[in-house]
Amino acid sequence: MSKFNPISSMQIVTKCPMCDFKYDKNNIKVIDSKDGVITLYLNCQKCKGSMMMVIMAGAMGITSISMISDFMEDDLDKIEKSCVEYDDVLEMHKFLENK
């Protein structure tokens, strides 16, 4: 099996949830990638909306969590220095599973 490629897995979400504009690969950035968990930042060219997406490749297949984010690309540096955002995403996932 070839190396897990987050961009080729983007059929999960390829369109902006706000305006339905199709994402361009150039607007998808990999923020973090480790242990089969990939965090992506997507930026819509049309409505300028941004979104965070976490993709987990596990035994159950690929799970993805996406959420609208209101931070700008310039803020990515801050996120990289903080693990809090990351934990929040996992907590949200647990919350959704329990629903």
Ligand SMILES: [Zn+2]
């Ligand atoms: Zn959009």
